[in-house]
Amino acid sequence: MSNLEKKKIAVLAADGYEQSELDKPVEALKSAGADVKIISLKPGSIKAMKDHEWSTSVEVDHIVKEVKADDFDALLLPGGVINPDTLRADEVAVKFVKDFFTQNKPVAAICHGPQTIIDAEEIKGRKMTSFNAISKDLINAGANWVDEEVVTDGNLTTSRKPDDIPAFNERILQEFGK
Template sequence: MPAIATSRIAILATHGFEQSELEVPLNDLRAKGATVDIVSLEAGEIKGWDEKDWGAAVPVDRTLAEANVADYDALVLPGGQINPDVLRVEKAAIDFIRAFDGAGKPIAAICHAPWLLIEAGLLKGRRATSYSSIRTDMINAGAVWEDRAVVLDGMIATSRNPGDLDAFVATIVEMVEQGREKRQAAE
């Protein structure tokens, strides 16, 4: 059985996430058998942004205070302009991201979500991509920015935009498989 089918993945988001950047990974990963939790700052629902206006709400499975990195195999960070901008000033969110990195677990960020990786100090010297409007932010944070659909550097994957979602999800699956193999080899 593929590791993705028995994995548990956290999607960290809050109000203003780009609708497709949360829903496509959520639905595709669940379709592959993964257990996927929406983790957010507060219980209840969070509302997406769908291109030019507010989108649909999704239920929160766990608050950030309830979520434990040890329970997850990977972390997905959807973009949108609002979502990562709100999360990057929340110490608990940045600590959660750093803990995934510290545990050597996969982190996947799309569009504007690499702002969170910048805030967590995880991009210096790493190859990465993002939505074009934050390219300078990425370079100023020390990333080696590449204009590619998805860039994988170690256990951190970054992707440009919603047009790259199929490649983004495929990279998440690949990272979960590789991460499981590495952890099993270390045991």
Template sequence: MHDISGKKVAIIATHGFEQSELEVPLHKLKDAGAEVHVISLEKGDIKGWDKDDWGQKVKVDHAIGEVSPDDYDALVLPGGQINPDLLRVEPKVIDFIKKIYAQKKVLAAICHAPWLLVEAGIAKGHPMTSYHSIKTDVINAGADWQDKEVVTDKGLVTSRNPGDLGAFCAKIAEEIAEGRHERRAA
């Protein structure tokens, strides 16, 4: 995995995030040298979903209102069914996602998290993947949905499911190491 020392990564999640989809990127990106913050709707802890039942709590570093997209080099959006469904109705979260995208920074979403890209109006015109159950939503939003492990388009990284976490994290680190993606239209 690429060395991304000195880079800052935000992970936005709330209750019901898929446990591995938050924890694996959190640890792998830290191991690659990044400073990684878990951001949620409020401070405290958020509880994950682990396959078919509630999982473990994860400490929140910052509430969404306390941070700025200007402070980060990348944003990771874990999936699970509950987490992105709750987040996509939160204006501060959608605004954060839009600003990261407009600043041409790395934006990564896995599993059901591409719902957030759809809500933010980012999917249109991009090759993307997602969990199969939201394929139609992604296509209807104007994306070129592809049945691949990981799909990358100028800093926009999407992945199908938690079985693809190694490739997902490696691609995030690679895109962060490349820097801003100036060819991408905001």
């Protein structure tokens, strides 16, 4: 039995998520036996971006106002430029993210995904990475930003970009499986 079997993983995303940053980690988590649920702000489906163009969609399992961190073992925050900006403007989504930190559950964010964590006020003093374009945002929020493929600091794992997904997936499988 995989150490991810029986684990429930929340993936919080909105329209404009980066397709590879949701699809590839979800595929890796499901292959390892995790029960992965897509959480969003609205029911139905959410649309991905790929190469700066609208792309495929994914079905939403639950809207964020109907779930809580208690229902899950870990949280994944994919990037994309539009997605985290939409999520961070929603108080319920920000509280959902913050609750994972309050409960010291594993959280993983890639590319622009950490922007939502800024609004959850869980950045200060953490060693993190991200897409270079938001490094100043993280530094201004108190992070010790580094340009590395994947970084884990306590319960938080961060990664820079789609090219880093293989290393990111390997790390989240370890961290979410603990």
